[in-house]
Amino acid sequence: xxxxxxxxxxxxxxxxxxxxxxxxxxxxxxxxxxxxxxxxxxxxxxxxxxxxxxxxxxxxxxxxxxxxxxxxxxxxxxxxxxxxxxxxxxxxxxxxxxxxxxxxxxxxxxxxxxxxxxxxxxxxxxxxxxxxxxxxxxxxxxxxxxxxxxxxxxxxxxxxxxxxxxxxxxxxxxxxxxxxxxxxxxxxxxxxxxxxxxxxxxxxxxxxxxxxxxxxxxxxxxxxxxxxxxxxxxxxxxxxxxxxxxxxxxxxxxxxxxxxxxxxxxxxxxxxxxxxxxxxxxxxxxxxxxxxxxxxxxxxxxxxxxxxxxxxxxxxxxxxxxxxxxxxxxxxxxxxxxxxxxxxxxxxxxxxxxxxxxxxxxxxxxxxxxxxxxxxxxxxxxxxxxxxxxxxxxxxxxxxxxxxxxxxxxxxxxxxxxxxxxxxxxxxxxxxxxxxxxxxxxxxxxxxxxxxxxxxxxxxxxxxxxxxxxxxxxxxxxxxxxxxxxxxxxxxxxxxxxxxxxxxxxxxxxxxxxxxxxxxxxxxxxxxxxxxxxxxxxxxxxxxxxxxxxxxxxxxxx
Numbered sequence: 001x002x003x004x005x006x007x008x009x010x011x012x013x014x015x016x017x018x019x020x021x022x023x024x025x026x027x028x029x030x031x032x033x034x035x036x037x038x039x040x041x042x043x044x045x046x047x048x049x050x051x052x053x054x055x056x057x058x059x060x061x062x063x064x065x066x067x068x069x070x071x072x073x074x075x076x077x078x079x080x081x082x083x084x085x086x087x088x089x090x091x092x093x094x095x096x097x098x099x100x101x102x103x104x105x106x107x108x109x110x111x112x113x114x115x116x117x118x119x120x121x122x123x124x125x126x127x128x129x130x131x132x133x134x135x136x137x138x139x140x141x142x143x144x145x146x147x148x149x150x151x152x153x154x155x156x157x158x159x160x161x162x163x164x165x166x167x168x169x170x171x172x173x174x175x176x177x178x179x180x181x182x183x184x185x186x187x188x189x190x191x192x193x194x195x196x197x198x199x200x201x202x203x204x205x206x207x208x209x210x211x212x213x214x215x216x217x218x219x220x221x222x223x224x225x226x227x228x229x230x231x232x233x234x235x236x237x238x239x240x241x242x243x244x245x246x247x248x249x250x251x252x253x254x255x256x257x258x259x260x261x262x263x264x265x266x267x268x269x270x271x272x273x274x275x276x277x278x279x280x281x282x283x284x285x286x287x288x289x290x291x292x293x294x295x296x297x298x299x300x301x302x303x304x305x306x307x308x309x310x311x312x313x314x315x316x317x318x319x320x321x322x323x324x325x326x327x328x329x330x331x332x333x334x335x336x337x338x339x340x341x342x343x344x345x346x347x348x349x350x351x352x353x354x355x356x357x358x359x360x361x362x363x364x365x366x367x368x369x370x371x372x373x374x375x376x377x378x379x380x381x382x383x384x385x386x387x388x389x390x391x392x393x394x395x396x397x398x399x400x401x402x403x404x405x406x407x408x409x410x411x412x413x414x415x416x417x418x419x420x421x422x423x424x425x426x427x428x429x430x431x432x433x434x435x436x437x438x439x440x441x442x443x444x445x446x447x448x449x450x451x452x453x454x455x456x457x458x459x460x461x462x463x464x465x466x467x468x469x470x471x472x473x474x475x476x477x478x479x480x481x482x483x484x485x486x487x488x489x490x491x492x493x494x495x496x497x498x499x500x501x502x503x504x505x506x507x508x509x510x511x512x513x514x515x516x517x518x519x520x521x522x523x524x525x526x527x528x529x530x531x532x533x534x535x536x537x538x539x540x541x542x543x544x545x546x547x548x549x550x551x552x553x554x555x556x557x558x
Contacts, residue, residue, distance in 0.1 A: 001062050001371065002147050002293040004112045011155070012109050015116060019043050020102035027099060038161070042122060044115025045101055049423045054093045054101055055118040056108060058374050060128045060146035060170075061089035063113075065361040065370040070111040072357035078104050083357065085342060085350045087414055087465055088167070089127050089374045090118060094421050116154060121162045123153035123235070128170045129178045130375040133294060134383045136331040139190050140198060142172040144290045145227065148282065152228050159235055163242035164250035166235065167207075180376065180492040182206050182215045182501040183468060185252045186234060191221070198224045204234060204264065205256030208462035212503045213253045216261045218268065224287075226272075229280040233272035237264070297369040297384060302334020304387065312391040321443065322394050322405040330384070338368075338382040338393055339375070341412060344401040345437045348430045349415040350378030359400050367393050376465075376492075377414055379407070409446045410454055410524075411437045414465055418458030418475060419482070425458030427475025427482035432456055432516050439517040449524060452537045455490070468492045470538050471523060472504045473516065483510035486519060488549055489541050505546050508554055519553060526552040 004012070019039070026036045044055040056071070071091055075083045078100055084092045096104060105115060117124060126149045133141040149168060153159065159166070169179040172190040181187025187203035200222040206215025222230050238252045241259070256264050313320045326339045340360065342352050352360070364372050364382060367389050373381035380402075385393055397403035406412045413436065416422070418429025433456055440446060455469030466472035472487040486507040493501030511519050524537075526549060531540040541549065 001064060001143075002059075002290070009109075009112070012112070012114055012116075015043075015114070016102065016105050016109050019105065023099065023102050038120060040101075041120035042117055042160070043101070043105065044118035045098070046119060047423065048094065048421050049419070049425075050421065051095045052098045052101065053421065054096050054104060054115060055086070056091050056093070056113060056115050057118050057125050058089050058091060058113075059150050060126055060132070060143055061130050061374045062143065063372050063374070065364040065372065067111045067113055068357050068361040068364065068372060070108055070113060072354040072361070074104050074107065075354040075357065081355075082351055082353045084348070084417060085352065085374050085378050085380070087376050087378060087416075087463065088125055089130070089376065090125055091374070092417075094417065119165070121164050121166075123156065123159055123162075123166045123168065126150055126153070126168045126170065127179055127184075127376070129173060129176075130373045130381050131178065131328070131337055131383070132172070132373075133296075134330055134332075134335075134337055135173070136329070137174065137176070138172040139174065139192055140172055141291075141294055142170045142190055143294050144287065145188070145190065146170050147290050147293070148227065148287070149231070152231070159239065162235070162239055163244050164247060164252075166238075166252070168231070177493040177501070178376065180465075180468065180501075182493045183208055183212075183465075184215065186231065187215045188227075193221055200224075200227065200230075202230065202234075205253040205261075207251050207253040208465060208467045209251070210248055210460045211251075211253065212462070212467040213257065214501055214503065215253075216256060218261060218265050225282045225284075226276055227282050229276045229278070230268075230272055232275060232280060233268045236271050237267045241267070296332075297371075299332050299335065299384070300386070302332075302386060302388070304333050306334070306388045309387050309390060316391075318398075318405070319391060319394050321447075322403055323390065325405045325407045325409070326403070327390060332384075334387050336385050336387050336390060338385045338390070338397075339407050340380045340382065340397055340402040341404045341407055342379050342402065343404050343406060343412050343437070345404075345411075345441060346434065347401070348417070348420075349413055349433055352380075356400055356402065359396075360402070363393065363396060377407075377412060379412075405443065406446060408451050408453075410440055410449055410452045411446060413437070414453070414455040414469070416457050416463035418456075418464075422458060422463075424461055425475060426460075426477040427458050427484065427513075429456045429458040429464060429473075429475060432473060432475075432484060432513060435513075435517050436520055439521065449528070450536055453490075453492075454520070465492070466490070467503050468501075469504060470541070471520065476510050478510065482513055484513060484516055485510040486523075486553075488523070488546060489538070491538055507546075507550055522553050523549060 046053040169184040171179040189201040202219040203215030204218045368382040415433040419425040456473040457464035457466040458475040468490040474485045487504030490504030
């Protein structure tokens with residue numbers, strides 16, 4: 001993974017010192033609230049319902065065991081003993097004292113972690129596939145490109161105060177898209193043309209929130225060296241023409257919709273033609289410099305399916321189930337990619353205790369070269385596990401509550417912190433998630449249902465990505481009471497932004513919280529009764545149609 005040089009570290013240390021002084025002056029009343037707001041936001045601090053929330057960056061989801069231990073220490077020393085992994089591969093602390101946040105950032109800087117630009121109207125954390133670099137299917141390893149974008153966007157003087165927040169995601173796997181690039185302000189799909197040259201298919205104007213929109217293709221093949229100049233051109237156009245009078249209409253998706261993609265492309269091309277041959281080009285020397293940080297670890301020469309694995313799988317049904325759901329193929333024979341699921345019943349999705357984080361760091365050191373990944377589904381990944389060690393990993397993960405064999409199934413749901421923490425939320429998300437998890441705590445049933453994404457958000461900001469859940473749940477306020485709106489048919493995208501990516505359609509009137517498990521059960525019963533053999537929930541929904549599901553839930557069809 002990328003390791004800071006002395007200049008990186010100096011820049012980070014200076015930022016910590018600068019913010020410490022800003023915080024001291026604010027607490028002394030020398031900086032007004034409205035002046036302090038952008039300062040705390042661009043250092044990752046929100047003011048939540050009961051306490052500040054500190055969001056720490058995990059660039060493109062990659063961290064090491066020392067960094068995980070540092071996060072555990074923050075949870076233990078400054079918070080209530082746990083942390084929350086978010087859908088954008090970052091980690092959040094929900095209970096730090098405001099005045100202690102500079103000390104937290106100083107501690108994190110010692111392990112090359114920070115909260116720079118994790119909120120505010122700037123370019124946020126660039127995200128990618130949690131399996132990047134360890135699977136055979138990818139065109140190239142996208143992490144060096146993400147790191148280049150991170151370095152380019154961090155403290156970029158022109159983009160520190162954009163009309164609204166800005167998110168970039170990168171995918172490099174044909175036919176799959178775990179980065180959900182169609183739902184980002186800019187989505188990059190790394191591809192090769194017929195000549196075998198690396199380039200990018202560029203989408204622009206995607207996003208969730210109050211107005212969910214799928215990104216539109218603005219460039220079908222951008223040559224590799226023009227990555228930063230083209231991004232620069234897009235964001236310059238947005239910075240110039242994006243609305244600043246209404247924050248609900250300030251995202252680039254609104255600009256693209258207002259202008260139309262043809263006019264947007266014209267403006268971008270005009271700006272790009274001015275700068276594309278300048279100093280902003282990505283040289284092969286710079287790409288090689290960054291790529292040297294992402295070389296393979298010291299893999300052994302092993303073979304797939306060792307005898308110990310075959311026998312353990314045959315003798316233990318629980319282990320076999322875990323292998324089938326939480327373990328996937330690695331590019332190197334004899335290795336595997338393991339997902340540790342943060343979805344134990346009774347624990348909010350994405351939450352992990354300080355003790356668990358310390359033990360996860362130990363697992364990483366013992367079994368995965370000290371490396372970890374965070375995922376969009378609020379889980380963690382050990383990217384390089386020897387297949388002969390999988391049974392040991394499973395046993396240790398099971399003791400920690402991190403081996404629920406439900407990856408990709410109903411109860412591996414995404415859930416934002418909701419009204420239990422967030423001041424923006426209309427309703428609580430966590431109790432709904434817990435009630436659904438408890439209701440469907442039957443592995444045989446879950447396995448029979450098959451692939452199914454259920455996402456829960458406490459408000460229209462869509463931190464729980466409810467718009468792109470096969471089943472989406474949105475908390476709404478009805479005259480001061482919490483209700484929940486259900487949508488069906490959302491999908492983050494299978495083919496890197498093509499028509500398989502979809503925004504869910506609202507089913508109908510909202511439901512009281514205590515009705516939600518029954519509503520989900522009705523939807524699932526209808527699916528099971530009407531599916532074709534081998535048909536997934538999403539496939540069945542698209543074939544059967546929205547109105548039929550609506551009729552099953554409400555007792556009639558439109």
